[in-house]
Amino acid sequence: MSEITILENKSEIGAGTRGASLGIEALKLASTGDEKSLFAKYASTQIDHRNELLLQHNATPNAIRIEGIVEVYEKLQAKVFDLLDTHKFPVVLAADHASAGGTIAGIKKKFPEKRLGVIWIDAHADLHSPYTTPSGNVHGMPLAVSIADDNQESRINEPDETTINAWERLKQMGDQSPKLEATDIVFFGVRDTEAPEEYLMNKHRIKNFTVEECREKGMDSCANSALAxxxxxxxxxVSFDVDSMDPDIVSYGTGTPVPNGFYPEEIKELMGQLLSDKRLVCVEMVEINPLLDKKNKMAETAYQILKESVEIIQKNIVE
Incomplete structure (x- = not known):
């Protein structure tokens, strides 16, 4: 890797609440008091979104706006591939977490023969499919896309043909499916799951380092265990959803806040360990929603985490 590039994805059509598309601008606003702003120091690029679909009728209730998400995935996959192919390190800033499926597809398009490990820092497992989702929100599905597991054993929905076809396109994107093994996922902070997700976590023995475990054993110990x-x-x-943090300590400025999360300093400590690993090829931050925030506190907190994270990447991975 020769240099860091910020990749912006403002698509929020995978989320159930509105406002995450403004999260990247909120981060930029938070950076204005920083004389060494990341947004001034590093080049940035962005993909086109399909947020205009929010104004149109949705015809796929088991995977809301999934045809638009296919388009977003295609653009994001191509952009991540292009950055990696030109020896750039992508720091992805995305509105909702559906983005991660496209990011993973881009990584695998560049490195089809390489085995990819995913560290998922999130309050949610995001392992639903159109067959199991209670909400239809695709930001709860990116890992199921990536491991290509429909979880038919936990089926509660009967998706229509349009939904199924689009879902298959997501899974097959880049002509590689699955893109990673479920055993190569490690969770940090997952604490709000539904039964179908718990079934897959048990089926694939996906490790979840809970907030309590990280505090009991120490974040360094848990991070080292995850890397091992x-x-x-x-x-x-590494994919970081800001809802992994405690909303009562930080902010409710995210679409699906869950109590009893990590403190910002704990996230910084975790990132310090994970982002120093020489195998790292991409990091992503998602789900900042300033419409649900007060005085931009979530973005202010997230910007400090982002800045420290990029400094670690610059020192340990890029240089």
Missing amino acids: QLGDCDLLY
Whole structure:
């Protein structure tokens, strides 16, 4: 990797609440008091979104606006591939977490023969499919897309043909499915799950380092354990959803806040360990929603985490 590039994805059509498309601008606003702003220091690029679909009738209730999400995935996959192919390190800033499926597809398009490990820092497991989702929101499905597991054993929905066809396109994107093994996922902070997701977590023995475990054993210990568990992986991707943090301590400025999350300093400590690993090829931050925030506190907190994270990447991965 020769340099860091910020990749902006303002698509929020995978989320159930409105406002996450403004999260990147909220981050930029939070950076204005920083004389060494990341947005001034590093080049940035963005993909086109389909947020205009929010104004139109949705015809796919088991995967809301999934045809638009296929388009977003295609653009994001291509952009991530292009950045990696030109020796850039993508720092992805996305509105909703549906984005991650496209990011993973882009990584695998560039490195089809490499084994990818995913560290998912989130209050949610995001392992639903159109067959199991209670909400239809596709930001709850990116990992199921990536491991290509429909979880038919937990089926509660009967998706229509349009939904199924679009879902298959998501899974097959990049002509590689699955894109990663479920055993190569490690969770941090997951604490709000439904039965179908819990079934897959148990089926695939996906490790979840809970907030309580991280505090009991120490964040460094848990981070090292996670990296050791992914020891056979060639590449690493870290995805950070701000709802992994405690809303009562930080902010409710995210679409699906869940109590009893991490403190910002704990996230910084975790990132310090994970982002120093030489296998790291991409990091992503998602789900900042200033419409649900007060005085931009979520973005202010997230910007400090982002800045420290990028400094670690610059020092340990890029240079």
